[in-house]
Amino acid sequence: MGMEPSMYDLFMGLTITMSICLLAIGVLGLVLVRHPDATPALVSRFSWWGAVTSAVLTVWYFVQRIPPPMVSMAVVTVLYVAAAVVTSPQRAASRS
Numbered sequence: 001m002g003m004e005p006s007m008y009d010l011f012m013g014l015t016i017t018m019s020i021c022l023l024a025i026g027v028l029g030l031v032l033v034r035h036p037d038a039t040p041a042l043v044s045r046f047s048w049w050g051a052v053t054s055a056v057l058t059v060w061y062f063v064q065r066i067p068p069p070m071v072s073m074a075v076v077t078v079l080y081v082a083a084a085v086v087t088s089p090q091r092a093a094s095r096s
Helices: 007-034 040-065 068-087 090-095
Strands: none
Touching: 007 040, 007 090, 040 068
16 A cells, blocks of 8 residues: 555554544533433443543553643543532432
């Protein structure tokens, strides 16, 4: 096929892929929350998985010493944890 990407091409491809994937995860969360059949337990479970994913990425960026995405992912982790706590089934049951 004659493909010989440079390191910059690989870097840009991975950067764009990461950006699109993170955007897609955020959009999926918004779609899930707005769905009429979404239960608090489902939203909470999705939020916990989002928190775990973003926490792993935060640690990875810390190890690699790349501050901008590390800070961004740390903020995203906090937001996912907050969403998971607010939508936890126990908390939802206590509000009813």
